[in-house]
Amino acid sequence: MxxxxxxxxxxxxxxxxxxxxxxxxxxxxxxxxxxxxxxxxxxxxxxxxxxxxxxxxxxxxxxxxxxxxxxxxxxxxxxxxxxxxxxxxVFMVFQDPLNTLNPVKRVSTQVLEALAVRAKKENKAFDQREGISEAIEKFKDVRLPDPEVLIHRYPHQLSGGQIQRVVIAIGLLLKxxxxxxxxxxxxxxxxxxxxxxxxxxxxxxxxxxxxxxxxxxxxxxxxxxxxxxxxxxxxxxxxxxxxxxxxxxxxxxxxxxxxxxxxxxxxxxxxxxxxxxxxxxxxxxxxxxxxxxxxxxxxxxxxxxxxxxxxxxxxxxxxxxxxxxx
Ligand SMILES: Nc1ncnc2c1ncn2[C@@H]1O[C@H](COP(=O)(O)OP(=O)(O)OP(=O)(O)O)[C@@H](O)[C@H]1O
Ligand SMILES: [Mg+2]
Known part of the structure; x- marks a missing residue:
């Protein structure tokens, strides 16, 4: 159980x-x-x-x-x-996702932070470029438009639904x-x-x-x-x-x-x-x-x-x- x-x-x-x-x-x-x-x-x-x-x-x-x-x-x-x-x-996507992301950091930075934590827990080496391309793949999975551009934006430049999907994608990356x-x-x-x-x-x-x-x-x-x-x-x-x-x-x-x-x-x-x-x-x-x-x-x-x-x-x-x- x-x-x-x-x-x-x-x-x-x-x-x-x-x-x-x-x-x-x-x-x-x-x-x-x-x-x-x-x-x-x-x-x-x-x-x-x-x-x-x-x-x-x-x-x-x-x-x-x-x-x-x-x-x-x-x-x-x-x-x-x-x-x-x-x-x-465990990972939780909150009901109000707007407060989930840090407003002063780019999405890419926050995704990389999450992936660095995952790599540390798995005792694996961490490559930033690989991390970004892995994230872009997940962003595609959750149907985020133009993931290559969007990943370099700040949270306030995204809509509520996009932020929610970014958070879901981060959750999926953490497995x-x-x-x-x-x-x-x-x-x-x-x-x-x-x-x-x-x-x-x-x-x-x-x-x-x-x-x-x-x-x-x-x-x-x-x-x-x-x-x-x-x-x-x-x-x-x-x-x-x-x-x-x-x-x-x-x-x-x-x-x-x-x-x-x-x-x-x-x-x-x-x-x-x-x-x-x-x-x-x-x-x-x-x-x-x-x-x-x-x-x-x-x-x-x-x-x-x-x-x-x-x-x-x-x-x-x-x-x-x-x-x-x-
Ligand atoms: N921070 C809080 N302080 C005081 N009461 C709270 C707090 N958060 C929730 N409650 C109360 O606890 C009860 C359960 O709230 P909860 O938010 O868990 O319900 P919910 O099923 O998620 O509702 P919703 O469908 O509106 O999201 C409600 O009576 C709510 O008013
Ligand atoms: Mg609720």
């Missing part, structure tokens, strides 16, 4: 009090596997990604649980161990064991999106890389993922094979999410919103966090959070599939 997240709790200190962003997340990922992390805004997707790369903001805290990546517990690594882990064990992509295609236009998705998909076979793909967009997740993990209120409400979860969702929240995919038969661009709003994580509802929006709500749902249950080849948290406590 490459990644094993167990009972992970993460909080943020805020002026309004402690916000419980992750509340007992379990997630395992095998080598070469792609897991799509889906869920509404605020469900904790980015927090989970940042937790895995040990890049929570200063007000974020691991309050309970463990994250074992390639045999090491990320939560308790020292600063130098964390630096060694990044780029080798990490786990590649975390947080909404990597939302700033890209549809044809480029499809190309980048295809490329990420090919990683699985080419590099045996594992991918965590964070997205709002279920149709995108469907194309790329082996498994689907649905996050709600900082908990995994349902996780299983894509074919199982998408074709026959069990959890009422998953059902609502799948329903919200625009169908071809529906009018162009018409999105079906899920009624109600996501929970306020400063004062989440008691019991199951989805109960205020759930069409199947029962008494027990209002007071008790359901445990993890195995049903129809997946894991989920829902009282409908569990005998309520007596």
């Amino acid at each position: 490459l990644l094993q997240v167990e009972d992970l709790h993460v909080t943020y200190d805020t002026v309004y009090g402690t916000l419980n962003a992750l509340n007992g997340v379990n997630l395992s990922i095998e080598e070469g596997e792609t897991v799509a992390l889906v869920g509404e805004s605020g469900s904790g997707k980015s927090t989970l990604g940042l937790s895995i790369v040990r890049l929570l903001p200063p007000n974020g805290r691991y309050s309970k649980g463990s994250i074992v990546l390639n045999g090491k517990n990320v939560v308790s690594l020292s600063g130098s161990e964390v630096r060694r882990m990044r780029g080798t064990d 990490p064991k786990l590649f975390i992509a947080d909404e990597p295609t939302s700033a890209l236009d549809v044809t480029i999106q499809a190309q980048v998705l295809k490329l990420l998909n090919s990683l699985k076979s080419e590099y045996k890389m594992s991918v965590i793909f964070i997205t709002h967009d279920i149709s995108v997740a469907y194309v790329i993922a082996d498994r689907f993990a649905v996050l709600y209120g900082g908990e995994v409400s349902e996780i299983g094979e894509v074919s199982k979860v998408v074709k026959s969702p069990l959890h009422p929240y998953t059902k609502a999410l799948i329903e919200s995919i625009p169908k071809r038969s529906r009018k162009e661009g018409e999105l079906v919103a899920i009624p109600g709003s996501p929970p306020n994580m400063l004062s989440p509802p008691t019991g199951c966090k989805f109960h205020p929006r759930c069409p199947y709500v029962m008494d027990v749902c209002r007071t008790e959070n359901p445990p993890y249950t195995e049903a129809d080849e997946r894991t989920l948290r829902c009282w409908l599939y569990e005998r309520p406590p007596t």
Whole structure:
């Protein structure tokens, strides 16, 4: 097992009090596997990604649980161990890629820095000219226009979508064991999106890389993922094979999410919103966090959070599939 997240709790200190962003997340990922992390805004997707790369903001805290990546517990690594882990064990493309690149250095300089780190870790000699041509090849793979020219520019001379693809290309050059992509295609236009998705998909076979793909967009997740993990209120409400979860969702929240995919038969661009709003994580509802929006709500749902249950080849948290406590 490459990644094993167990009972992970993460909080943020805020002026309004402690916000419980992750509340007992379990997630395992095998080598070469792609897991799509889906869920509404605020469900904790980015927090989970940042937790895995040990890049929570200063007000974020691991309050309970463990994250074992390639045999090491990320939560308790020292600063130098964390630096060694990044780029080798894991690489993350952030949701807001604009801050990822250093604004005062040319793209070429930053690419060479990344490649120098890789060479050092692999104990190999490093040749700058070879590095640049290797980078240009990767830039072509992510469909960056005029890569030979673009590589010598500064980040502010690139568009948001181009910066995102530069960051994805740097990630690919580093060949990490786990590649975390947080909404990597939302700033890209549809044809480029499809190309980048295809490329990420090919990683699985080419590099045996594992991918965590964070997205709002279920149709995108469907194309790329082996498994689907649905996050709600900082908990995994349902996780299983894509074919199982998408074709026959069990959890009422998953059902609502799948329903919200625009169908071809529906009018162009018409999105079906899920009624109600996501929970306020400063004062989440008691019991199951989805109960205020759930069409199947029962008494027990209002007071008790359901445990993890195995049903129809997946894991989920829902009282409908569990005998309520007596
Ligand atoms: N730096 C922070 N300080 C305080 N609260 C935060 C911080 N970052 C995130 N949160 C809160 O933590 C919860 C989870 O946020 P997170 O960004 O992980 O959600 P997300 O699923 O990535 O959402 P989105 O789809 O909008 O990117 C939310 O309630 C959010 O408001
Ligand atoms: Mg996010």
